[in-house]
Amino acid sequence: MTDLGQRSDGERRDGAPRGSTAGTGVRTPSEPVPVQRARPLPGPPVDTPLVIETRGLTKRYGTRAAVDDVDLHVARGDRYGFLGPNGSGKTTMVRMLLGLVFATRGEIRVLGHEVPREVHQVLPRIGAMVEGPAAYGHLSGRTNLDLLDASGPGPRAGRRRRVGEAMERVGLGGVDRRPVRTYSLGMRQRLGLAGALLSKPDLLILDEPTNGLDPHGIREIRELLVELNTEGTTVFLSSHLLAEIEALCTRVGVVDRGRLVLEEPLDAVRRPTGRVVVRTPDADRAAAALGSALVDRTPDGALIVTPADGTGAAGLARHLVGAGVRLDALEPETVSLEDVVVRITGPGSDRT
Amino acid sequence: MMVVELRKLFRRPRTWVTIGLLCLLPAIVAVFLATTRIAPAPGEGAAFLSAVLESGSLYPAAALALVLPIFLPVAVAVVAGDTVAGESGAGTLRYLLVRPVSRTKLLLAKLVSIVAFVVATVAAVAGTSYVVGVTLFGAGDPVAVVNAIPQISGPGGGGSSSGGSGGGSASTPSAGGSASAADPAAPAPAAPGAPTAGAGADNGAPALDPTQARERAADSVASLSGDPLSPMDLALRLLGAMAYITVSMLGVGAIALFLSTVTASSLGATLGALAALISSQVLVTLDAAASVTPYLPTRYWLAWIDFFRDPIFLRDIRSGLFVQAAYVVILMLAAWANFTTKDVAQ
Numbered sequence: 001m002t003d004l005g006q007r008s009d010g011e012r013r014d015g016a017p018r019g020s021t022a023g024t025g026v027r028t029p030s031e032p033v034p035v036q037r038a039r040p041l042p043g044p045p046v047d048t049p050l051v052i053e054t055r056g057l058t059k060r061y062g063t064r065a066a067v068d069d070v071d072l073h074v075a076r077g078d079r080y081g082f083l084g085p086n087g088s089g090k091t092t093m094v095r096m097l098l099g100l101v102f103a104t105r106g107e108i109r110v111l112g113h114e115v116p117r118e119v120h121q122v123l124p125r126i127g128a129m130v131e132g133p134a135a136y137g138h139l140s141g142r143t144n145l146d147l148l149d150a151s152g153p154g155p156r157a158g159r160r161r162r163v164g165e166a167m168e169r170v171g172l173g174g175v176d177r178r179p180v181r182t183y184s185l186g187m188r189q190r191l192g193l194a195g196a197l198l199s200k201p202d203l204l205i206l207d208e209p210t211n212g213l214d215p216h217g218i219r220e221i222r223e224l225l226v227e228l229n230t231e232g233t234t235v236f237l238s239s240h241l242l243a244e245i246e247a248l249c250t251r252v253g254v255v256d257r258g259r260l261v262l263e264e265p266l267d268a269v270r271r272p273t274g275r276v277v278v279r280t281p282d283a284d285r286a287a288a289a290l291g292s293a294l295v296d297r298t299p300d301g302a303l304i305v306t307p308a309d310g311t312g313a314a315g316l317a318r319h320l321v322g323a324g325v326r327l328d329a330l331e332p333e334t335v336s337l338e339d340v341v342v343r344i345t346g347p348g349s350d351r352t
Numbered sequence: 353m354m355v356v357e358l359r360k361l362f363r364r365p366r367t368w369v370t371i372g373l374l375c376l377l378p379a380i381v382a383v384f385l386a387t388t389r390i391a392p393a394p395g396e397g398a399a400f401l402s403a404v405l406e407s408g409s410l411y412p413a414a415a416l417a418l419v420l421p422i423f424l425p426v427a428v429a430v431v432a433g434d435t436v437a438g439e440s441g442a443g444t445l446r447y448l449l450v451r452p453v454s455r456t457k458l459l460l461a462k463l464v465s466i467v468a469f470v471v472a473t474v475a476a477v478a479g480t481s482y483v484v485g486v487t488l489f490g491a492g493d494p495v496a497v498v499n500a501i502p503q504i505s506g507p508g509g510g511g512s513s514s515g516g517s518g519g520g521s522a523s524t525p526s527a528g529g530s531a532s533a534a535d536p537a538a539p540a541p542a543a544p545g546a547p548t549a550g551a552g553a554d555n556g557a558p559a560l561d562p563t564q565a566r567e568r569a570a571d572s573v574a575s576l577s578g579d580p581l582s583p584m585d586l587a588l589r590l591l592g593a594m595a596y597i598t599v600s601m602l603g604v605g606a607i608a609l610f611l612s613t614v615t616a617s618s619l620g621a622t623l624g625a626l627a628a629l630i631s632s633q634v635l636v637t638l639d640a641a642a643s644v645t646p647y648l649p650t651r652y653w654l655a656w657i658d659f660f661r662d663p664i665f666l667r668d669i670r671s672g673l674f675v676q677a678a679y680v681v682i683l684m685l686a687a688w689a690n691f692t693t694k695d696v697a698q
Contacts, residue, residue: 095696098450099452100446100695100696102695124452130446130447133443134442134447147360148448153451
């Protein structure tokens, strides 16, 4: 796939002078225009074009900033997890990316186009689910998708097939003609996802897509998203569920009270700490043998140990066994996403 | 997008229930009239009701007169108030907009669907009431139709001419009158209708210059007697009245549609539009408010009755069309300005 973002960028910049500077001769339309960035971007991969990029994005409701100065970078091919507690501004962010809510300040570029000014050029390439599915309750799921498809710019030809494929993909292929109001929450969620997949999007923006699904459903959706991602779709997923992001995403952005407090590849977040977790039935004897190397004891009886330089877990094991300590397990400690998130974010705004 | 909106409108059970109820009221009235044969006195009750016993083919006009003051505007306000706010509340609005549907196009499509609803409703009411009327009262012979029609000039004059003043503006009926006054036999064949017509005009139009009222009543009688209404003519007049009533409802529709873009509650938008209508109705009858009366949305609602005068009295019809057009244009611009800059956050 070509770099659509950059190409569109060029088109747009070419287009303007063609109309406005015809007589001035400032710049010929064919002259290559350098793509310029206002300031260097911290963090994002340099070689991958950005599918979503925001700069100083802010949305205020009265005096409260729902989204506050957010610089977001989602690269092509990412499975980006946008994580934050309830009320931290995730949904407002998603709505701004889709041109539903207008920013108070800041810039948004999605697939190379400015949002909201050029949002109609990008939206046909985006599949979206915003804050829960919605459908006309008195119509069947298929009719709902048909109406949705007919509302968009797509051709009439192939509509039945597109609808059928989307239903099939989300596991609603066998559903009958009953109205959506009789659907379970999980089925509605699947229908919403089918709507997002109708146009075979380059970018999926999903807000809490697994709400109301059972564990089987969650796994199915996750597998579907990974499959779509390997086919070239960039996935931007907002969630307050750590496990969901941890299981699915390659990059994670953490938002807290409207501010983006972390944006890193998931692997970098979950790096080993260099400490070792020791599990043993002879905890006290081990503690005595370890001395100052023992950092902490967890409530379930495990010991957190900083091994002496260079020896690592293997050296630690020899030392403990030499001291007559029986070992159940010895593993390098890693930071869980949860630890990071809890450390860097405050409690959600639903707590008072 | 228009097609999608129309599909949504007409696949919705509520639409059909509403239309059904609107058709039901005239049918119920017709059954009572047919069983008791007690018609309202001319000039009282809804327009045309006093005439339908003589000819069922006038019943569509009577039915429209029955639903016009309350039921039709309520139905339009409900449908139009729900257009944007309903989608917003159900969450489907955001999925439409990211499809993407441009907000301007969506508003226009909603307006078209409101027009389609009004057309369908008015046509359904007229159609069912024609069937009901002819079944219960008989089609009536042309003479009966002719005689029946002048009787309504009373309430018609009261409804549509209370603000009339200028002699120049009344020139249309006068011209028709002078032409037909040349017929020496004019008053005689109209005898059954003439007295009631005169009385109706006087009772129903207190604000009208009595001379003018009598003149107009006499005009219609005279010309009708000279030139009986053919069924074709009646049908055309009825179509004109239906079209005018449809347009009359667009002002309500536009108010409700505008409010529908302002609030997320379709009930709020509907009630807001109805409040505006009721205020308008109150002010129309208030002499102290005469300075604003010509600009009120309900001011010329009853001018459709002028389609049944001979010649058709166009002044109020024209004013009515103009007022409705102004409301639609201004409110649609306001709706557009509001909706295209609005955060869709529901």
